[in-house]
Amino acid sequence: MNYNWNWHIFFEPNPTGAGTYLDLLVSGLWLTIKTALLAWVIALIFGTIVGILRSLPSKAASWVGFCYVEFFRNMPLLVQLFLWFFVLPELLPRAAGLWLKQLPNAPFWTAAIGVGLFMSARVAVQLAAGIASLPRGQKQAATALGLTTAQGYRYVLLPMAFRIIMPPLTSEFLNTVKNTSVAITIGLIELTGQARAMQEFSFQVFEAFTAATVMYLAINIIVVTGMRFLERSLAIPGYITGK
Amino acid sequence: MFGNLDFDVIRRSLPYLFLDGMSFTLMLTGLSALGGLIFGTLIALMRLSSYKLLGRIAGLYVDFMRSLPLVLVIFWFYFLVPYIGQWLTGASRPIRVGAFTSSLVTFIMFEAAYFSEIMRAGIQSISKGQPAAASALGLTYSQSMRYIVLPQAFRNMLPVLLTQTIVLFQDTSLVYVLSIPDFLGAASKVAQRDGRLVEMYLFAALVYFVISCLASYGVRRLQARIAIVR
Numbered sequence: 001m002n003y004n005w006n007w008h009i010f011f012e013p014n015p016t017g018a019g020t021y022l023d024l025l026v027s028g029l030w031l032t033i034k035t036a037l038l039a040w041v042i043a044l045i046f047g048t049i050v051g052i053l054r055s056l057p058s059k060a061a062s063w064v065g066f067c068y069v070e071f072f073r074n075m076p077l078l079v080q081l082f083l084w085f086f087v088l089p090e091l092l093p094r095a096a097g098l099w100l101k102q103l104p105n106a107p108f109w110t111a112a113i114g115v116g117l118f119m120s121a122r123v124a125v126q127l128a129a130g131i132a133s134l135p136r137g138q139k140q141a142a143t144a145l146g147l148t149t150a151q152g153y154r155y156v157l158l159p160m161a162f163r164i165i166m167p168p169l170t171s172e173f174l175n176t177v178k179n180t181s182v183a184i185t186i187g188l189i190e191l192t193g194q195a196r197a198m199q200e201f202s203f204q205v206f207e208a209f210t211a212a213t214v215m216y217l218a219i220n221i222i223v224v225t226g227m228r229f230l231e232r233s234l235a236i237p238g239y240i241t242g243k
Numbered sequence: 244m245f246g247n248l249d250f251d252v253i254r255r256s257l258p259y260l261f262l263d264g265m266s267f268t269l270m271l272t273g274l275s276a277l278g279g280l281i282f283g284t285l286i287a288l289m290r291l292s293s294y295k296l297l298g299r300i301a302g303l304y305v306d307f308m309r310s311l312p313l314v315l316v317i318f319w320f321y322f323l324v325p326y327i328g329q330w331l332t333g334a335s336r337p338i339r340v341g342a343f344t345s346s347l348v349t350f351i352m353f354e355a356a357y358f359s360e361i362m363r364a365g366i367q368s369i370s371k372g373q374p375a376a377a378s379a380l381g382l383t384y385s386q387s388m389r390y391i392v393l394p395q396a397f398r399n400m401l402p403v404l405l406t407q408t409i410v411l412f413q414d415t416s417l418v419y420v421l422s423i424p425d426f427l428g429a430a431s432k433v434a435q436r437d438g439r440l441v442e443m444y445l446f447a448a449l450v451y452f453v454i455s456c457l458a459s460y461g462v463r464r465l466q467a468r469i470a471i472v473r
Contacts, residue, residue: 003326070456071452073455073459074413074451074452074455074456074459075413075448075451075452075455076413076414076416076417076427076451077413078416078417078419078427079416079427079444079447079448079451080448082431082444082447082448083444083445083448086440086441086444087440087441087444087445090440090441091441174310177312178310178311178312178313179312180312181312181313181314181315182312182314182417184314184420185419185420192312192314192315192318195315195318196318199318199322205322206322206323209315209318209319209322212315213311213315213319216310216311216312216315217307217310217311219310220310
């Protein structure tokens with residue numbers, strides 16, 4: 001392979017004039033983490049609401065939940081980001097659209113909200129499945145104890161369901177981290193974006209991508225290890241995942 | 244709010260969108276699913292084989308691919324495939340590889356990791372008595388896989404495999420980052436040429452939505468039919 005390897009490139013100054021190429025990549029890594037965390041909060045909030053809707057006995061509620069999930073699941077994430085970024089400001093009243101377009105850090109907010117809503121549909125499906133997996137007696141016992149529906153969810157169903165779906169939620173969080181890289185298309189220069197920029201400035205393609213790869217692997221290993229501890233401490237005794 | 248929109252731009256660009264763009268997307272989806280299924284099955288067999296080293300290698304490959312974002316993998320292969328081609332053909336310089344080949348290789352290698360997990364679950368869902376009966380009948384390992392285990396595993400996992408193919412169909416839109424005219428790329432080219440972002444992106448979203456909805460409805464029907472048979 002006639003390719004000029006140069007692993008020292010990371011310590012050479014980058015063309016922006018501030019620091020080395022490594023600094024560039026690390027700033028991309030932070031942006032990836034920041035975007036993913038905000039998106040995950042959004043995904044959890046909306047996913048919980050929609051997941052509850054889907055599990056309610058009311059036909060209308062579960063229909064709304066079904067439509068929400070189908071809407072966000074049947075379009076590519078890239079197309080959804082384009083809709084939020086390019087289409088939404090044009091369809092709003094003029095003043096609101098202008099305000100949106102001039103928002104500082106627009107790619108960051110669009111990416112976090114877009115990825116967050118996209119992932120919320122998947123969180124909703126997991127949560128609905130988690131609630132459905134609980135024995136029917138739990139809900140009935142909550143009612144028999146005089147808890148309202150809201151109290152039943154708050155104190156009985158949700159704490160159980162969330163602990164049961166911990167493993168799939170871990171992989172959904174990792175998907176959120178990975179999906180932030182799609183925002184490169186709306187101009188968010190996160191980790192993949194910085195690796196691409198480094199490749200264009202320095203022509204050291206494989207070094208740049210190797211560094212980004214190692215950083216993504218590191219995120220994965222840290223999250224998986226951390227979640228394993230959390231899963232173990234939150235496991236419900238008597239369930240397969242429990243002790 | 245739709246006052247100054249011109250939806251005629253969609254009608255004018257329909258032939259380009261579907262004959263060039265959508266046929267690229269569908270071809271890429273179909274071939275990647277097929278290639279991913281073949282390689283994925285091989286990887287699943289490696290993971291379940293009694294040679295520990297083989298299983299370890301396959302497991303590492305799957306974990307590695309699954310922890311990387313698809314966009315990064317697309318970039319990796321876009322730059323790597325010319326060198327792989329040079330190495331395979333023994334040419335003196337990195338060979339030129341077309342956009343389609345490059346993205347096809349990417350998606351096959353990437354999806355193989357995901358398909359292999361599905362096939363592994365499928366193979367494990369076959370009761371142990373079946374391969375045992377096969378070997379009692381004198382079938383070799385490859386015969387028992389070929390005639391007994393894999394057909395059933397494939398059949399049991401068909402709905403999941405098809406769902407993954409729908410995900411793949413949506414994911415092919417990411418070749419946009421290489422400026423390849425797949426369906427979304429074609430829509431985006433027209434959008435930027437005519438300054439009609441709103442119309443074109445809304446239309447692209449609608450097309451993806453309708454196709455994915457119909458496909459997942461079909462998968463649900465299929466799942467119901469298979470469930471009754473078993």
